[in-house]
Amino acid sequence: MILSLVIIIASTLLILQFFLVQEPTYDYQIEQAFPNLTFDEPVGIYDPKDGTNRLFVLEQDGLIQVFENNENTTSKVVFLDISGSVGSGGGEQGLLGLAFHPNFTENGYFYVDYTDTAGDTVISQFTINSTDINRANTTSEKLILSVSQPYSNHNGGQLAFGPEGYLYISLGDGGGAGDPNGNGQNRSSLLGSILRIDVDSGDPYAIPDDNPFKNNINGYKEEIYAYGLRNPWRFSFDPNSNLLIAADVGQLSWEEIDIIESGKNYGWNIMEGAHCYDAPLCNTTGLELPIYEYSHTFGYSITGGFVYRGSKLTSLVGSYIYGDYGNGKIWTLELQGDNVISNTLLRDTELKISSFGIDYNNEIYLCDYVSGKLYKISENILS
Template structure:
């Protein structure tokens, strides 16, 4: 999400009313199908929904995270009219700035057995906390708010660029996206600093402990044996990778990195790679391009001249409702409201296609247990694509 609170306030004032049906264009896509954007749960409304997750426990439940610090769930049925409160930590969460709050949720791969889940939130102490919570021993439909185990905490020097996603990879490790610490232009140089947890993708083992840490460091993390580097870092040189996701088929880790004032980018994250910020913004020099040959280029760059000014990462589509999108990375832009599909060509290059212009402030995407794709918008509704 973007780096200036004034910009967000302006955007919020422009956002469509919850009572107005958004104007949506339904263009033909490249495969000849006809896509529609529909309300997934017409009877439900949320306040600033920022994450949508399934525990994949066979319960057919989906969970929605609201930025103020609440998580609720409901049966994945379009006729559902009520939600159940799962966790409320709003008293611990600082959401005074537009980019702070309860930002991410991930269920342990063995959630059905151990009841563990993990959240990413900013606290009133100006810190990001990565915490584990546990299901209540007396009610399996409730989390125990007193069960919090803080795994990781680090300072946030400014109120923006917090990253926010937590996601388990196919290797069973927990990946965490962190922004560069905020303000504008990375004034503290965190993007190129391996001695900070900011501006990076982190990777930890939640099933182990290491010394005084409540987690373990995977032995093959790329900077484990490097001096003046944090061993949790998996990749770095990122500005604000607000949403990251794994492709369930290929295992690739995708990140959409919000740009400064000229370019948005999509990256495929690989161990040990440096993605260039703040020397580079997308494919272009920002502060210094002297070491540009050492940086990993994005697979897609979008100029902000198009009206796209705050990229929202999504998922590679593996569902059945929109088969023409299978294998394509679906993402959006928070400011323009456009939804895109990025596909890989046979020569390893990528082609980007505009699917539709929704004029929604799209904050996040999510998957249910059938791998269908859902879209969280700040008009309070959850949408999905149908063909």
């Protein structure tokens, strides 16, 4: 009697375990998120986190469009037009970044990153129109920072507020090829870095007390948070772990993903990815290696994305979703803390993925630079 009961319980547990360990397999589709909307060379998608559930799209020539985050939306409105201030050289120049102040609901401040008509980087603050939340006050521009650019490419361009409320800014090495001016390793130049500034103190900003090079005696720029970067076009914070993850576009051979930490040197142009650049041997002492890299066999211009914290893609929660502008591939990097568990091809697309963005619910979107359409990912359980 007891024996048969034990057998029944044991076999029930075995059957239960069988079902529990059967991980479903998923199929992912990329579909248009807002079929009725088309943008002109979109390079960014942003949510103001003000509860209005609107999305803002950057158009490279200098416009910000705003629309209701609803797949049936048929109209968009020009929120800001600074095309007259933005250099329209195309390529890697233009209106490149947007960040809403953490207290945007109260103060109406937002920040843009663009290259001006001289090709130099400008980061400036604007204020929302006091009577229409879908319009910016076009005369409210306040210069925060300008950075001279030696070449038209590698301008970085990402802006984002960190969990502590400071503004982070990415700047590429200035351009050319191979970092001819050595800006990546030169901490006396803002180029080749991710900066961190406090726009709520000082005028136009203050250096946070715990910035790694604050009050240094070596002439290093105190705005620098991390350096040795080539062209960190897109970076983001994981709202759960607060990790700052940057995708650094490579030169000839390697695209890389870095976890950015205060004061660290990410290697360029001594290294490209986890490899010596332009020399068989190099001194890698003190250089921070990427958490993941891929060779130009698999893609050739990484577009950084986000650690997914939405609810629709249940299999991807906690994974870093990113892509490659060059070949349209989208991958997911499964993370455990700051360790990489696996990298999986989610979908091979025909899109020119210029940027990813997340909405109020942390759902992820991407923009196709060529068609001007925005896309989303859908998840289907195969078995």
